[in-house]
Amino acid sequence: MPDSKMDETKKKKKKTAECCGYPISIFFIVVNEFCERFSYYGMRAVLVLYFRYFLLWDDDLATSIYHAFVALCYLTPILGAIIADSWLGKFKTIIYLSIVYAVGQVVMAVSTIHDITDANRDGTPDNFTLHIALSMLGLVLIALGTGGIKPCVAAFGGDQFQEHQSRQLNTFFSVFYLCINAGSLLSTLITPVLRAQECGIHTQQQCYPLAFGVPAALMVVSLVVFIAGSGMYTKTAPEGNIMGSVCKCIWFALNNRFRHRSDIYPKREHWMDWAEEKYDKLLIAQIKMVLKVLFLYIPLPMFWTLFDQKGSRWTLQATTMTGDFGGFVLQPDQMQTVNPILILTLVPIMDRIIFPLIKKCGLNFSPLKRMTVGMLFAATAFIAAALVQMEIDKTLPNFPSSSESQLKVVNMHSESLIVTVPSQEPLLIGSFESSPDYITFDQQDIRLAFNTTPEINKDLSLIKGSRQTLIIPSEPAEMYLKEDIKSKPKEGKNAVRFVNGWTAYLNITNLESSLQPSETSNYTLVSQGMRKFTLTDGIQSCEFSRKFGFGSSYTFLIPSDLFSTDCESIKEIEDMQPNSVHMALQIPQYFLITTGEVMFSVTGLQFSYSQAPKNMKSVLQAGWLCTNAVGNIIVLIVAELGKLPKQWAEYVLFASLLVAVSIIFSIMAYFYTYIDPAEIEAEILKQQETDPDKKKKKETLEMEEKENEQEIKQTKI
Numbered sequence: 001m002p003d004s005k006m007d008e009t010k011k012k013k014k015k016t017a018e019c020c021g022y023p024i025s026i027f028f029i030v031v032n033e034f035c036e037r038f039s040y041y042g043m044r045a046v047l048v049l050y051f052r053y054f055l056l057w058d059d060d061l062a063t064s065i066y067h068a069f070v071a072l073c074y075l076t077p078i079l080g081a082i083i084a085d086s087w088l089g090k091f092k093t094i095i096y097l098s099i100v101y102a103v104g105q106v107v108m109a110v111s112t113i114h115d116i117t118d119a120n121r122d123g124t125p126d127n128f129t130l131h132i133a134l135s136m137l138g139l140v141l142i143a144l145g146t147g148g149i150k151p152c153v154a155a156f157g158g159d160q161f162q163e164h165q166s167r168q169l170n171t172f173f174s175v176f177y178l179c180i181n182a183g184s185l186l187s188t189l190i191t192p193v194l195r196a197q198e199c200g201i202h203t204q205q206q207c208y209p210l211a212f213g214v215p216a217a218l219m220v221v222s223l224v225v226f227i228a229g230s231g232m233y234t235k236t237a238p239e240g241n242i243m244g245s246v247c248k249c250i251w252f253a254l255n256n257r258f259r260h261r262s263d264i265y266p267k268r269e270h271w272m273d274w275a276e277e278k279y280d281k282l283l284i285a286q287i288k289m290v291l292k293v294l295f296l297y298i299p300l301p302m303f304w305t306l307f308d309q310k311g312s313r314w315t316l317q318a319t320t321m322t323g324d325f326g327g328f329v330l331q332p333d334q335m336q337t338v339n340p341i342l343i344l345t346l347v348p349i350m351d352r353i354i355f356p357l358i359k360k361c362g363l364n365f366s367p368l369k370r371m372t373v374g375m376l377f378a379a380t381a382f383i384a385a386a387l388v389q390m391e392i393d394k395t396l397p398n399f400p401s402s403s404e405s406q407l408k409v410v411n412m413h414s415e416s417l418i419v420t421v422p423s424q425e426p427l428l429i430g431s432f433e434s435s436p437d438y439i440t441f442d443q444q445d446i447r448l449a450f451n452t453t454p455e456i457n458k459d460l461s462l463i464k465g466s467r468q469t470l471i472i473p474s475e476p477a478e479m480y481l482k483e484d485i486k487s488k489p490k491e492g493k494n495a496v497r498f499v500n501g502w503t504a505y506l507n508i509t510n511l512e513s514s515l516q517p518s519e520t521s522n523y524t525l526v527s528q529g530m531r532k533f534t535l536t537d538g539i540q541s542c543e544f545s546r547k548f549g550f551g552s553s554y555t556f557l558i559p560s561d562l563f564s565t566d567c568e569s570i571k572e573i574e575d576m577q578p579n580s581v582h583m584a585l586q587i588p589q590y591f592l593i594t595t596g597e598v599m600f601s602v603t604g605l606q607f608s609y610s611q612a613p614k615n616m617k618s619v620l621q622a623g624w625l626c627t628n629a630v631g632n633i634i635v636l637i638v639a640e641l642g643k644l645p646k647q648w649a650e651y652v653l654f655a656s657l658l659v660a661v662s663i664i665f666s667i668m669a670y671f672y673t674y675i676d677p678a679e680i681e682a683e684i685l686k687q688q689e690t691d692p693d694k695k696k697k698k699e700t701l702e703m704e705e706k707e708n709e710q711e712i713k714q715t716k717i
């Protein structure tokens with residue numbers, strides 16, 4: 001860094017106003033972070049639902065685009081860091097990219113207003129292409145904004161502290177993390193409630209504009225708060241195209257090393273020292289610092305690979321559990337809020353009690369050791385998840401394997417039937433009853449015999465890997481097969497269907513279309529709690545209510561005396577039991593992963609700041625965030641594509657991988673020596689002042705640059 005600039009920074013630092021030992025300016029930064037994270041997590045909380053139920057994408061497309069967006073949000077920090085460290089400085093970068101971010105959120109909110117294209121006023125958009133284009137544009141702008149400012153805000157916060165405030169600096173990173181999680185917690189709770197409201201100009205629909213609009217407003221607030229603190233910040237000036245110089249310097253070192261590969265040349269301590277002929281010692285030292293830390297980051301994505309499965313695998317696991325806590329009911333995706341709640345309690349406990357206690361015991365719990373222990377905690381969380389999965393597996397129905405077929409028989413006939421099934425005892429099925437459970441067959445082609453007069457023999461061709469029900473209507477000869485669900489219903493919901501034994505068509509609430517006599521409806525999904533169905537044939541009607549748990553499936557048999565019994569004679573067949581393992585069993589795994597997160601992530605954030613040279617603080621923050629992006633991409637590729645047959649085995653595999661990675665990381669950490677970049681930089685600057693070679697090197701560099709420019713000009717001519 002040029003001496004004049006360094007003096008300038010020092011002078012500015014002296015002026016910062018303090019409160020309780022902290023620079024006042026950090027107040028604006030942490031509030032800004034809180035609002036920004038509210039905006040980000042709030043929007044994320046309803047994004048998949050928007051894709052699924054507004055844009056009407058299927059599950060696979062919705063989740064793929066969602067994960068791709070999250071990965072992009074953690075890749076763009078590199079761009080933000082380059083802009084900040086090389087061109088605009090952190091302050092301006094945060095302002096400009098926050099504007100991009102806020103615009104993105106507004107575009108996203110506009111894309112969710114169905115009325116803008118709903119010319120026929122039927123409640124659904126007429127021009128999906130416009131909504132898709134707007135939302136994709138919004139998401140790209142958001143990813144650019146959120147990712148771009150992320151490395152700058154943390155590093156900019158760190159820049160506000162002076163040398164004597166190192167204790168406060170560490171506390172700042174913890175408070176910063178608390179704000180992230182407070183924002184995340186509140187928005188994850190609030191935005192789904194906003195979405196559930198109804199709004200619209202011509203027709204009332206789920207209120208996505210409000211669910212996306214509030215995060216957009218919070219982003220504007222975040223920007224205003226940040227600008228409000230303008231007069232108080234310590235702003236370090238960017239030092240030209242630092243990334244360009246770094247790349248050129250590394251390229252030169254590699255080239256020079258290759259040119260001097262013969263043994264006749266004396267070895268140098270580090271391969272970067274081969275840039276000494278041309279580049280400043282300070283720049284070389286700074287690059288060495290950054291490369292050392294980036295090398296150490298190589299194993300870290302594995303932590304995020306496990307961490308990010310909270311939102312996917314663990315939420316899916318929760319859908320196979322029950323969330324009835326007596327006084328309140330927790331939905332499977334709400335279980336994720338346990339993470340920020342625990343962060344809000346664990347960070348102060350760790351900071352105020354655990355870490356000081358460890359220090360008092362004389363143990364050196366260095367940052368890299370903390371991170372290793374954090375990884376081990378995350379691995380144990382996955383072992384806990386595997387144990388919970390084993391408990392769940394005991395309660396899950398016996399679903400058919402890919403080579404098997406399963407069959408159930410439902411008798412809607414007015415008399416009992418004896419059904420002869422291959423390699424089974426004959427089944428006696430009462431009128432309006434079903435066979436006790438699914439019968440599993442290794443073969444697909446089977447023949448059933450019924451004791452009707454005349455006897456019926458039926459050849460069935462079952463579907464491999466499927467569950468089917470054979471419905472025998474009042475006229476047994478018209479029996480037919482209906483395909484059943486073969487996995488737990490999504491999101492902890494309950495799958496219900498009706499078989500119409502009434503003599504006329506029926507309209508039933510929640511069903512897509514009316515049900516003809518003897519027909520079986522498709523499944524409809526209903527949430528947990530008391531649900532009411534109204535059945536009507538256009539003349540008479542009655543109501544049927546039932547309380548549902550989580551993850552069950554029922555076939556309701558409608559009898560011929562439906563209206564005379566006021567719907568009470570409807571018979572239920574339980575195709576799939578409701579979930580019985582309680583979601584509270586997931587708390588230990590959430591506790592373990594969050595403890596791991598506090599040790600790993602909060603420490604990593606501090607470490608990335610403290611070990612970075614002054615002019616590359618944002619770059620190293622971006623490198624740290626990139627480990628998160630890579631982790632997300634691994635989840636996408638490995639976890640989504642390469643499923644193991646048993647879910648618990650997959651959890652154990654991930655836990656083992658993380659243990660292996662943490663061992664490698666601890667070995668790498670053992671050889672890492674902590675540095676004080678400011679001290680090293682000052683030392684080199686001092687040495688250079690007395691170094692006669694320095695001037696010469698600078699002159700050579702300037703001459704080469706001029707020659708390059710001339711060459712470019714000539715080529716243009």
Ligand SMILES: CC(C)[C@H](NC(=O)[C@H](C)N)C(=O)O
Pocket residue numbers: 037180181184339340343597601628
């Ligand atoms: C991605 C980071 C780990 C961080 N997330 C959290 O703190 C979660 C909410 N516990 C973030 O910066 O969003």
